[in-house]
Amino acid sequence: MIPLCIPEIRGNEWKYIKECLDTNWVSSVGSYVDRFEIEFSKYVNAKKAVVTMNGTAALDLALRSLSIGPGDEVIVPSLTFISPVNTIRYVGATPVFADVCRGTFVMDTNKIEELITPKTRAIIPVHIYGHPVDMDKLMSIAKKHNLYVIEDATESLGSMYSGKATGTIGDIGCFSFNGNKLITTGAGGMLVTNDEKTGERAKYLATQTKTITDNGAMYHEEVGYNYRMPNLLAAMGCAQLENIEEYIRIKRENANIYNELLKDLKGITLPIEKSNVKNVHWLYSIVIEDEHVLTRDELIKKLGENGVQARPFFMPVHKMKPYENCRHSGMKITDDLANRGINLPSSVGLKKIEIEQICDIIRNATL
Ligand SMILES: Cc1ncc(COP(=O)(O)O)c(C=O)c1O
Known part of the structure; x- marks a missing residue:
């Protein structure tokens, strides 16, 4: 059988994962977690990257980091894997669907403005199958109506729009390292942003809003989430990124x-x-x-x-x-x-x- 899309493992994956096993650094803290975030952000040219346990978690985290929630509407295509739509519901917001373009299969930016209401807070363009959405038009609509843009770039890692990596044009971009994606960690995701504050907020929410008090105890100021990727998988991500x-x-x-x-x-x-x-x-x-x-x-x-x-x-x-x-x-x-x-x-x-x-x-x- 010629499969639809399977992983390609040909580099330092074994070596880096073995190093995690040999040193006991297998869990969610470790040098590969930091390295994967730094190297990925450099690769796509974004200021900050936060690694997550999958692309769905990255999308959910993106919405939460921008405080999108109950009463809000988010515009998204219907011709997509269901994940971005589900995450809109996870945070209690309402999805509104825009039609797509015949030639590129992605969200038709001419169909967005008619969907905007006072409740609209964000747009999630999904660059499905790899072709980028018309981001110039989309960003100008977002600016005009004061909306956030969360790019679902889970399928478009490696695609560029006007010289920029998809996922780095909106407020936040989300990637997936599921087994069928361009590079894989088995399961994994990444949130990227050029806004330092948003990046810090995303990291904080993804790590249970944990802060350490003077005596070393853990304190949590808000409801947080455990969306972290283990070092073992980040090691695989670093190896995949090399190729x-x-x-x-x-x-x-x-x-x-x-x-x-x-x-x-x-x-x-x-x-x-x-x-x-x-x-x-x-x-x-x-x-x-x-x-x-x-x-x-x-x-x-x-x-x-x-x-x-x-x-x-x-x-x-x-x-x-x-x-x-x-x-x-x-x-x-x-x-x-x-x-x-x-x-x-x-x-x-x-x-x-x-x-x-x-x-x-x-x-x-x-x-
Ligand atoms: C368009 C799209 N969005 C989101 C996701 C979710 O990523 P994950 O499976 O890593 O949660 C996927 C793929 O799996 C996808 O194809």
């Missing part, structure tokens, strides 16, 4: 190979890269149009029968029971893409010959 440039290069090269091999096929729309962005193509994604001879689900089945794991686009969150009554901008493009989109295998370890096999299966299916 990130190579992983990005491979992902982009693989996307080019797919593009070349699929470009002549009728009824298939290929992913795009807008002129001011660099798309990491975290999951290489195509759209099956009406004139294609197979439906999207038939094609996924065909690929599966031939040993290729492909996945339909996210089922829209506004169709999920907990969110079916949420306000939205009209979900025409979201619903259409959700019915037509396919993610193709995108692991860093994917070989050219495997991409050729996958494209042959797609080509033969149309004969």
